[in-house]
Amino acid sequence: MHLLTATADRRRPFRLSDLPYDEHWEGYVLGQDDEHRYLWIWQGFNIRVIAVPHGDTTGYDHAWCYPRDPATVEAAIEQWDPATEDEPLGWHKRATTKPRRAPHRDRDRAYNQPRCRHGDYLHGTCRTVNCPDERDDRRRALPESV
Known part of the structure; x- marks a missing residue:
């Protein structure tokens, strides 16, 4: 480049x-x-x-x-x-x-780690309140209930 x-x-x-x-x-x-x-x-x-x-x-x-x-x-x-x-x-x-x-x-x-649609890393915190990507990532990290 x-x-x-x-x-x-x-x-x-x-x-x-x-x-x-x-x-x-x-x-x-x-x-x-x-x-x-x-x-x-x-x-x-x-x-x-x-x-x-x-x-x-x-x-x-x-x-x-x-x-x-x-x-x-x-x-x-x-x-x-x-x-x-x-x-x-x-x-x-x-x-x-x-x-x-x-x-x-x-x-x-x-x-080069996954980011949310607002540019923040998913493992961090998005600066946008209620970022849907951040919520989805946290849901995936939760253990499945029995």
Whole structure:
């Protein structure tokens, strides 16, 4: 994966104005890997990071919504390694149904654990009250009654 926010030795801070702008998607290109281009899109109430298959102009495979706080998104993208990490951190909504799976996810098992639909790890606590995924996970962990 080549994120435009990365250098050969480490990740570096970036400014959106320094990144290429995609006219079709109306967003900034963050980088690409063998399967997807990653873009930052400003939306009404949030910022969305999307994974668009190369050559596709009709839809995206994965998307994550963030609060409308550029610093939060920048920090998440700067730390994310799409080759080994399924999804970036810090999002509050997965805008697509299936979670992304990194091609080399076995290299970072601690990072790639099941998450709820709000981005929190299922073994932790979701920041959303009454998260249905968290309730379902707790139910599965209960011993069956006789």
